[in-house]
Amino acid sequence: MATAIEAITILLTLAGLAYLLLALWGARDFGHYWMRRPKTEGFAPDVSILKPVKGVDPRMYAGLVSHCRQQYAGNFEIIFGVGSMDDPAVAEIRRLQAEFPDRAIRLVECRERLGTSGKVSNLVQMLREARYEHVLINDSDIYVSLLYLTRVMACFADASVGMVTAPYIGRTAESASGRTLWARLEALGISTDFLPGVLTARKLEHGIRFGLGSTLAMSKTALAKAGGLEPLTEYLADDYEMGERIAAAGYRVELCNEVVETTVPAYNFRGFCDHQLRWARSTRDSRKLGYVGLGITYALPWALMTCVASGFALWSFSLLSVVVLARVAVALSVGVGILRDEQVLRDLWLLPLRDFFGLYFWAWSFADDTVVWRGERFHLRNGRITRA
Template sequence: MATAIEVITALLTLGGLVYLLLALWGARAFAHFWRGRVSSEFAPDVTILKPVKGVDPRMYAGFVSHCRQVYAGRFEILFGVSSLDDPAVGEIERLKVEFPAVAIRLVVCTERLGTSGKVSNLVQMLAAGTFEHVLINDSDIAVTPRYLATVMGCFEEETVGLVTAPYLGKTAERGRGLTVWAKLEALGISTDFLPGVLTARTLEGGLRFGLGSTLAMTRTALEKAGGMEALVEYLADDYEMGARIAAAGYRVELCPEVVETSVPGYDLRGYCVHQIRWARSTRDSRKLGYLGLGVTYAVPWALATMVASGFALWSFTLLSLVLLARVAVALSVGVGLLRDGQVLRDLWLLPLRDLTGLMFWAWSFAGDTVVWRGEVFRLQDGRLEKV
């Protein structure tokens, strides 16, 4: 039995090592694809949809970054709220005063069309938009002045139906918001999540899904994919939107423009709630791929191999190789591609990040409930059911 366990953990470790090498290859392929490309001058008029609920500490700064775009085409920003009593309304009115030259509109979404309040609002906001090209991102996303130019330039190729963007999670710089759990969340985004996306892009010959940080599309592609209304019951609406547009025959492009999302100052409970929702959402979206996700956590498997082998010398060699590959992925993707300096600050937390990642992967199979914005739902094949 002891030998069998040793063999199993060693094989899982080797599988994880192969994955890390694939992630490095995926990062190299992505960087090579965009290196030396001339920025496109294609700048179609675009409607930006931002569903909001409540006020986050960095939300207004993110709003401002969208208003300061260096963009040749026209753009409008539509903010969607479920009620005029939402505290975000005051911030939107403040934004209108600060940027009178930007076309900013508030859309009050009074109908609840499905269990996903966010997608329900998006359906109503989309109907109020003006232009053929549409861009959706979350309320806390902050962008560079070249964001629209880079994202929308990808549509110069007519085969592109959806453009998405990599992102990093920004923690508080100091104070109570800079918890170890917030650091683990940000570290996971830059050194775990995006390497997985790049690996999928390489193995599948392109992306077949979208990322919620940026979902830019044409109305034509969205309609051919079934429309926004078809997503009102889904938690992972970003994944579904990309998957459906790809299935409709369009290309999903991952552009090189990096955006920032805000990471709250999680306590342990908040971190666990968010991670398990993320894990179960991914489990329901990519069932076969998610089964293999457990193998990718090479560091915990290498540690388990050391214990199972009685701390044999060869197991230390294997652990050293795994740690070298894991750090290489973190630096090449987190620092090299995302320019996320927080990765260097928190590099020592990588083993803990991988241990918790493996734990949440296993825990995700133990149930179907998720907590989203204070509401409890049951997931059934990616669809939300109110508990």
């Protein structure tokens, strides 16, 4: 039995090491693609930015301001959608309108509840108000650079592109009280675990067929051919579904090299677990076959288990050293090289803990179908959510 366990952990470690090498290959390919890609920043179609809001998130107002300060050659408008005019976010939007009177900023009250997902329900109603052919959807706390719209919308110069999405980093609070261990693990996972997986999928599948909620830019034409937003009102991973359906409609989904920021709350342990399990179970239902294989990607935990299973044999430490080198190389090449996330250097020592938690949440995600989203509990089956 001991020999069998040792053999299994060795195989899993080697598989994880192979994945890390693939992730490095995917990161290199992504960087080279954007260095070789022809410059098309002169293309600036008019665009409607749709931002569904509920409550006031940390750094939300700073993110809204960053959208208003865009240096963009085309016309753009920002449409906010709320479920009720009593929502606390309304005051922040009124403040934004007063600060930027020259910007086209509108607030839409979305009175209909079209499905379980209040976010998508609001988006359906907001889309009806959008003036322009191109729309861009992102969350309320997304913070962007001055050239965000210029770089994202320039991708549509290629007529085969139906959706543009963007990588992101999770920004922890600057204060010590907001920079909890769990918030730091969340941010570290986004930059060194989540995006390497995206880049590996992009390389192996010759492009991506899903969207990332940090940025979902598309034309109304492509969205209509993909079936529109209405069928997504029961889905948890609406960003994934939008991208997959637009790709299935014959369009290309482009992963832009423009990096945006989202805010990581000051999670306690329970909040961290709830969010990680929601993320894991959402991915499980969206990419069923690929998700089963996700467990082998945690090479560092498997390498440490190999050391234990081998009785701490000398060769197992050699294997562990190679895995550590590859894991750190992925973290630095993606987290620092592509995302330019300086938090990765600060928290690099937390990688083993982050990867053990990642493996734990992967295994635990198969045990149940319950997810917690904005304080509400839902059952998740085949991507659709119903109230628990």
